[in-house]
Amino acid sequence: MSVPAEKKEKISVPFDYNKYLRPGKLPHIWCPGCGHGIVLKAMLRAIDKLGIDKDNVCVVSGIGCSSRTPGYVDFNTLHTLHGRALSFATGIKLARPDMKVIVVTGDGDALAIGGNHFIHTCRRNIDITALVFTNAIYGMTGGQYSPTTPLESIATTSRYGNIEPPFDTCEMAKAAGATFVARGTAYHTLELEKTIYEALMHKGTSVVDIIDACPTYFGRMNKYKSATHMMEAMEKDGTVSVKQVDKLPPEKVAGKMLRGVLHKIDRPEYCEQYALLVQEKAQAKSK
Amino acid sequence: MGDAAKKLPRIEINPKLCKGCSICVDFCPTNVLEMRGTCVAVKDLAACTRCQLCDLRCPDFAIQVFD
Ligand SMILES: Cc1ncc(C[n+]2csc(CCOP(=O)(O)OP(=O)(O)O)c2C)c(N)n1
Ligand code: SF4
């Protein structure tokens, strides 16, 4: 019997994550309520939308809780050195420009030890997507403050409150030359999926700053009651969409981070420029 | 259509994967779920609107809702 069209649309089919997960690797190592798992799921749905073969995707990471991601996914994967994921990814992309190269990195991995690689990747505008899992702490090593820990927050290394002003990851990526810069949160998971998809579709360096929660360290030390409480306070109430910001009174925007696509321009991409140069020199030689 | 014809969704929970964070319970708009010890359980299946929020925000691939 045929089902009427409008009814068909209502039938909910949950996403088949197993298609992209390595069998037998779950449960993952992340703590109960850790935002990294929510971000991973949004990433898999976004990659699925690309409709490309799994073998044409490469996921690269450094070191940290977030950097454990490649161990769970069934793509080409590389788990590298702390802060160096973008450098390995640059090599992969130059060797295989046809490959979709995605870097999964923590805020510490990307911006502290890896800060130099981060700015120079953006400067080159090489076609890589960097997903920065920003939990504002070093999760893996026990909760030391990171370059994105907010002022006055407690960390293992800032028992009296952090006195270092944090980076705005998006402003930094933009200033360094990234041609697609966006922010999302684990709470706004469907919006995040769309933002990651747009980043993956962009030609050039794309950076998505993803606010997610580390309930074990940041949460406990800063008196959040639960992962849910963190998602509500930091992700839902702590951010505002760029699409709404102009319609809101200033007091509703003050102190909040912007979500959505914040910067998108066209600029020559590194691998293409490299190929052009090689071609030009080869032609000159054969004349 | 009468109530008898109303088809209930199927909520699949994987107790081997659920870490008991309670995110799905807290964000379910219609109070379908509850924590039983360290694993989530269905309390009121008839109230489920199939919105998928529990699945979308579960960090552990532990809950899915089928029509
Ligand atoms: C060269 C080097 N220095 C320091 C470390 C120790 N270390 C491991 S993970 C980490 C920070 C991880 O924080 P982040 O990148 O924010 O990821 P998260 O664990 O919060 O997801 C550090 C300092 C290391 N593994 N290698
Ligand atoms: S320590 Fe923090 S970042 Fe690491 S798995 Fe646990 S909750 Fe997640």
Ligand code: SF4
């Ligand atoms: S699908 Fe929606 S209504 Fe049903 S249990 Fe999940 S969150 Fe609740």
Ligand code: SF4
């Ligand atoms: S969100 Fe997932 S892991 Fe957390 S309680 Fe619900 S099913 Fe379990």
